[in-house]
Amino acid sequence: MTAAPAVETKDLVKVFERGRRTIWQRLRREHDKRERFRAVDGIDLVVEPGEIFGLLGPNGAGKTTTMKMLATLLIPTSGTIRVLGIDPLMRPREVRARLGAMLSGERSLYMKLTGRENLEYFAALYHVPPGETKARIEKVLAAAKLADRADDYVERYSTGMRQRLALARALLPDPPLVVLDEPTVGLDPQASRDLRDRVRELKAQGRTVLLTTHYMEEADQLCDRVAIIDHGRIVALDTPAALKRTIRAEEVVHLEIGLDGDESAVIDRLGRSATVARSERSNGTLTVTAHCASARDFVPAAFDAARSTGTTIHHVEVVPVTLEDVFLALTGRALRE
């Protein structure tokens, strides 16, 4: 018998209204003229137990909205959700009891309480048995490397320490499923690495981790599988390696080309030797991202193309294929746009 998925959604939709409808308009039963915005537009998702699953996409893609629906904070407009086999709409408290969630990071902590007092408070709210509370708190504090600062006010913590405390809090109920919304946003590189290590430890403990990120490296390094989301829809879903294979390129070449006239000729010539994934012109410089099988073959061809069209290549950068390139190939836009 196979275990039920940790998370399963079918045709999940969330529509928000923009603007306000006044009480007067409601009383008069006037037609609701507010603009509708589909933040999540038919997401089908299956997250298997024990995997680290990433939702990767730019800001506003619908990642956080999806997370909030899974975490019972938002009611979907339509579609179905099962979290650990439970319907969060029908039995929200049962879902919350089994879910460790870190959604708004450091903002979700009480600054005028110490780290330990924060955890004592949330342990009671998670209904951790009183006899186990102390040991559970010590355990999560030690795992978060905060034991020596547990009795300091949270307002004196660094951003990274607050994020670790927020994650420690999420682990208080010993949850089989942990959801993390942009866990490394605002952290310095060292703090980000520490947090990623913690996420890997969670997987090693047998927990399922569902995280959102707009950092391609994070998704690439951490996740067993990644769903790329754009405009509320999943545009690709697979392992990071498989996703990178879909663009049929071994290397990515970024070119900066100086030109005065029309860029179509040089793009056309470059396109004969590689796939031009993106081109953007700014102040006399054409920036091109090309996907190719071999940079060793493409770069000389690119210089030939530039010479023959009367343009000059100022800069060449060869990088391996990343999930950013997958997103670019799928949507025509960069993740950070």
Added chain:
Amino acid sequence: MGEIRAAFAIARKEIRAFSRYRIAVASTVFTPLYQFIIPAFLFGAAFAVNGRAAGLAATVGTDDLPGFIFFGGLIGGLIGMAFWGVAFSIRMEMDTGTLEATWLTPTHHETVVIGRALGSLFWFAISQVALFAFGIWVLGLRLRLEMLLALPAVLCAILAMVGIAYLLAGIVLLIREANFFVDTANFLFGMLSGTAFPVTLLPGVLQPIAFALPTTYAIDILRVQALGARPLFDPALEYVALVGLTLVSYPIGRWVFGRAEETMRRRGMLAQY
């Protein structure tokens, strides 16, 4: 059992966190003192005849001005607890971002209101002890043993204000101008309950509203027992009204709170800070 423990944890958190804002703690005593008690006392004293509040005696049957003000202030403090200590502070948690984390736990969201009410009651009790001590020491407030007979009415008023706190919390979670609403509604609620002056002096159009508030009866019973004031109605009838309105305030308050919570979950308002 888990919910009771959670409620006390919320209360403990409130007490701990608030105690770390020393000036705010001091203001729980000084604010009612300079905003209500001292101005009301001086205003009443200005109209006294030969040091006796003759007008008050003619209206409510007692000339004990300090007692009239302090027992009104006691229930006024309870009203403030529901408006500021419970409803507005839940809104503040929403604005700072901590409410979302609290609502991610399996604790009933209604328990958050109960826990906050318990925490606010602690500060209410502290401030009332300090205020009454000031009243006895400086303003000549006299306490009679008979005032203990009004204890059931005070307890009932506390329960009623928790029911009303649910309703208020539901409203302030949804509206943008929560501060203005709480400030204005708190003032009106206190005035209509007769915290500062007899409700019989209210314009006729406002009196039905005053008689629909449980706190009006709690204040009146308290003044009757503690000061020997003339009751608005038969005290037994006032008790029936107080208990009835308390019982009604709960289902209405919880229904409004539940609707507000659902609206927030539908519109995604919880994280709009």
